[in-house]
Amino acid sequence: MNEQRRVMVCRGTGCESSRSPVLQQALEREMAAQGLNLPVRRTGCHGLCELGPIVTVEPDGLMFIRVQPDDATELVSELAANRSPERLLYHDPKTGEPRPHYRDIEFYRRQMRIVLRQNGHIDPENIDEYIAVGGYLALQKALHWMSPEEVLEEVKRSGLRGRGGAGFPTGRKWEATRNAPGQPKFLLANGDEGDPGAFMNRSLLEGNPHLFLEGMIISAYAIGASRGYIYVRAEYPLAVRRLEIALAQAQERGYLGENILGSGFSFGLRIKKGAGAFVCGESTALMSSIEGRRGMPRSRPPQSAERGLWGKPTVLNNVETLANVALIIERGAEWFASIGTEKSKGTKTFALTGKVKNTGLVEVPMGITLGELIFDIGGGIIGDKKFKAAQTGGPSGGCVFTPHLDLPLDYESLTAVGSMMGSGGLVVMDETTCMVDVARFFTTFNENESCGKCSTCRLGTRRLREILERICAGQGRMSDLEALTTIGNLMKEATLCGLGQTVPNPVLSTIRYFREEYEAHILERRCPAGVCKALIRYRINPDLCTGCTACARACPTGAAHGERKQPHSINPETCIKCGACMDACRFGAVTVE
């Protein structure tokens, strides 16, 4: 049977902010006007958000990037003639050649998309499209052909580990809760993707909510949980809306609620929106927040498996972990265990961001090297600048640097070099990123997000931040490095929860790998990357300045000034060091020193 040709418009958060809803309407109008009756559908995120809005044509596998509503007329008429407008195609950054099919784009070719395989190919708001590609078959298999114990055993054998960062074996977590006395049991999904630079859960929930939902229902069956909550960030309004739609559809079809598919198993599920607290990604804090209290962690034991939400046995799994469960049941534990490394099985999604050419969402087998991820899939550094560091694991992780480019990305390897897998945020930094400023940035974030319960964290983050600010301001002392290390190590030892224990990671790892940059700030009062405001000054080179007035027009404070056709200058008294003049200058006359 020939598959019907159709045009798909990405409606993820990224593409929607690049006006993809207007584009979809324009395409629909043009289809009608030109009499080409191809359906125009909505899809979730393709992962290349920077190149949005993205339009694909199936089953051809064509992909068009940065498509504007004004391009609709041309695109439709070209498609009618079985041609592709070349200016809307992706061009390989290395060879400059057009790549009409997404499968030929290096960014996708090197990935292994399992969890994300239907992202960008089906309408996330239509359960029938998910069912048409085999959705909810795994649930039927589990409920009709497997006992809960068999499902649990299958997941244990697959080697699946938590995708939220810590990497605890999922099957063992479930078993502890299943065997714990007390009813009802709860299954919670952690979609509180609070670490800046991470959007894996958002893209999955927006792009294919039913895959996650199916996995969650199967997991609840294995655990014996009758009730569940999905905890999602309120900052993700689109993900929340698509989840609400998915929940209602699943309920209507009998995949959720009382007596699911006539199996006798019942599972009631609700969505809880987070209210903007990073610490709520920690399990006990998250439960406290669902209960309607301040999201503060508590000491363990008792473990959540015995006494979690409202004192009942509770499992908390990351959204990505649960999405994997449906695939494991569908294709079997052996298939899953054949992917990845000895101890880290399956794939991992990463949010590749920062100073990398192809920013976006990627999925790769565990054990791929950092270098492959950044240079082969990511396409290298923007402007072909020099790679300096990559930050994994968000504010709790650390920075890794050039010698780590051969490092396999798995749980153990990243921990061994002072970072962590985390949920999958990977921020790439180049020579214009100041590592002291990065450490200050994360510490400020952590200070704001510390719940205040432990003095080591509450005061420790504050002292770390004060010292780092002093160094950035050019008032550091060499003894500060020792103080940072001492405080950091103390916090690791003496703080209660995962947030406090990992807060020092960005500081300690940057001192470990970029000590000379700290020393330049302290001993020479110099910021080598040209970032720290107190240590830099913008100047205009009179030999290169043509007096075009671009900088003066861009300057928000009038500090950049001069007569037309005469060399301009910058008044250091009023300069706020925003860099607008440097961006505006087309002659490279503005320098930072």
Next chain:
Amino acid sequence: MNRSSPVAEGQDFTALHEILCRHEHEEGALIPVLQDTQAAYGYLSRAAIQRIAEALHLSPAQVYAVASFYAQFRFEPQGKHLIHLCVGTACHVRGSPQIRTVLESELGIPAGKTTPDGLFTLETVACLGACGLAPTMVVDGETHGTMTIAKVRRLLKKMRETESATAEAAGGEA
């Protein structure tokens, strides 16, 4: 929080009443109630907190303790336009600190405040999850990606022009 009475604040609590009814039998209802209340009124007034406390059999202090823990909640009315600048990692390394400097300088307020004319509230957010489009900001619910200093200044200028045109039109009618 200001100390004025519900009447002086001029708030109509019909919407709040509906919100409380909707969550009546829900476990852990406090945070959803606070979220819905803020969505309806733009902020949590002292009077609203008192009503919520009564309905949920809590003290106002307990409600405030929860509300003040979470970054989402505001206790003062917001400006007509709400600007959320993302200061997450990806945005940070791609220039959001510079954009913040310009926003604060153009609006004449630090992040977290509202302009004296009540037009703009500037807030920062840790991550919007649109890192592929860094640096990003959300203005009145609409995401703007790959911001530059020039784009920010154009956007503010346009919003101010629209505002003064509306004000003139209103003045003309009166």
